[in-house]
Amino acid sequence: MRTLRSFEKRSPSFAIGSSMIAFLLGFMVLSFFWTPYPPNNPSALQQLQAPSFLHWLGTDHLGRDVFSRLMMASQTAFLVGSASVATGSLIGVPLGLACGYYGGWFDLVIVRILDAMKAIPSLLLALMLISVFGSGMTVTVFAIAVLSIPLYARMARSSAMQLKNLDYMQWTQLIGIGSGRILFHHLLPNLRSSLLVTASLGFANAVLTEAGLSYLGLGVQPPDPSWGKMLSEAQNYLFNAPWLAIGSGLSITLLVLGFNLLGDGLRDLGDRRRKD
Amino acid sequence: MTLFLVSLLIFFVFQIIPGDPVLSRLGQEADPALEALLREELGLDQPPMRRYINWVVALSRGDLGTSIRFRMPVQELIGQRLPNTLALAIWSFMLILVISIPLGIWLAKHSRGPAGLLINGMTQLGIAIPSFWMAILLMLVFGVKLGWLPIHGYVPWRENPLGFIRSMILPGLAVSFSSIAIVVRYLRASLLDQMLQDYVRTARNKGLTENVILYRHVLRNAFLPVLTILGVILVNILTGSIVIESTFSIPGLGQLLQTAIRNRDLPLVQGITLYVSVVVTFGFLFVDLLSAKIDPRIRDKEEES
DSSP states (O other): OHHHHHHHHHOHHHHHHHHHHHHHHHHHHHHHHOOSSOTTOOOGGGTTOOOOSSSTTOBOTTSOBHHHHHHHHHHHHHHHHHHHHHHIIIIIHHHHHHHHHHOHHHHHHHHHHHHHHHHSOHHHHHHHHHHHHOOSHHHHHHHHHHHTHHHHHHHHHHHHHHHHTSHHHHHHHHTTOOHHHIIIIIIGGGGHHHHHHHHHHHHHHHHHHHHHHHHTTSSSOTTSOOHHHHHHHHGGGTTTOTTHHHHHHHHHHHHHHHHHHHHHHHHHHHHHHHHO | OHHHHHHHHHHHHTTSOSSOHHHHHHOTTOOHHHHHHHHHHTTTTSOHHHHHHHHHHHHHTTOOOBOTTTOSBHHHHHHHHHHHHHHHHHHHHHHHHHHHHHHHHHHHHTOOTHHHHHHHHHHHHHHHSOHHHHHHHHIIIIIIISOOSOSSOOOOTTTOHHHHHHHHHHHHHHHHHHHHHHHHHHHHHHHHHHHTSHHHHHHHHTTOOHHHIIIIIIHHHHHHHHHHTHHHHHHHHHHHHHHHHHHTTOOSHHHHHHHHHHTTOHHHHHHHHHHHHHHHHHHHHHHHHHHHHHOHHHHHHHHHO
């Protein structure tokens, strides 16, 4: 707890970013137990109502409460983000570590593949997977998770290459510690701060990609809620119900901004600690 | 090399399609003779490696295959839509240059202390706003509230140049917005960094004015880190254009891609993805060459190796 407080004092980005995330996380958790209205209940009598005391952010074209739907959609955003961070750390990091540590032809092959993946914009890669497997929640989460692997692998690889040449690493080899043990007990802990930075930026990226895919109508499909899809629906009612376009866009922006700021704050703190 | 792998990657992703494209076209109870005929026509009776080689050979002749949905050569379809996407991309790139460079310089000059923090926050916000939300906000303000600019519909340049320009203003702003924030952020940080260097102090002691120092000495050095993110900007513009096209219903590559995915028109998806990847690869190459041209240090290093 004390370290957390001193973090906040030293980096405003960290403090602001983490409070934004905490705010949205709170709504996400709450949405499992309670939303002001049932999020998927259409009501023919209450279509496109302006924000009021009853419906804080108004109702959409089917008469559903926008605020409740925003809360439900936050689950999708957090799911996509967490899945991409988990996949990246569990597959990308070991892969990158092994590449950087062992080098050789294995490294060469993997790096070439990562380079090739860099040449295809991640949105297009995701779209490619979707065109093969069809759209929907599972495919969207899967595509974004798989596509996050290069980011983590690259980070882990460059760290491993730097660390490998440090004196104490050479010692661990000399006294005969197995390479698996070196990778996981000696290299991995050193990665923690870079991993945290990568994970926050990766989370933001994943949320943005999901929103983009769903906005195009190719990501999450009804009835699963998604901020991106809510925006594309809102776009049809710009003249009658402009308020529809505010909440979902703001939610995406807040979450992405929160994680970007968090990542920046963590990086600053890491740099400063290194200087001390 | 990268291009070869890209083509391999794109080709094999489309090989893992669940289900048989032939059966999905003819129905489960198709006549076996007809099935074999179509299989042969599509070249699906050959092993994957062989098909890949056929595909690459066709590619080298500029043949990307035939679209299932449109029953037209893929390259022709791309050719039709490409100018619109290109126009949007180039226009957005110009906006980025024209807005972000002066803004970055101005902000570097006039921001010390708490103002710097505020600017940092603003640029972060700019990066976080998704292009399609920006597009909708712009539509709400300039289209719905003020009624100054059209919110959708695309006017071809040949029919009405003025209408074309009017219809491109909002899409361009939406595509370039986040990139502007990125460039401003990098340029400002890089300028402030350079201003603390020894050579700036020397120049000051020689009696040069601040503006001469800034424009003759600092700017050139400050551009280098900005150049390295040019690749990111390029990807940003391309993906941004693809999404924004559908917002403003501009008939470009993005819309074509969307139609292709909806109809599971795989040759078309394949062709467009490959096309964009080739552009990105050449873009990265160009950025490398450009930084070598501007910075003699990089050039020398490359000549040594």
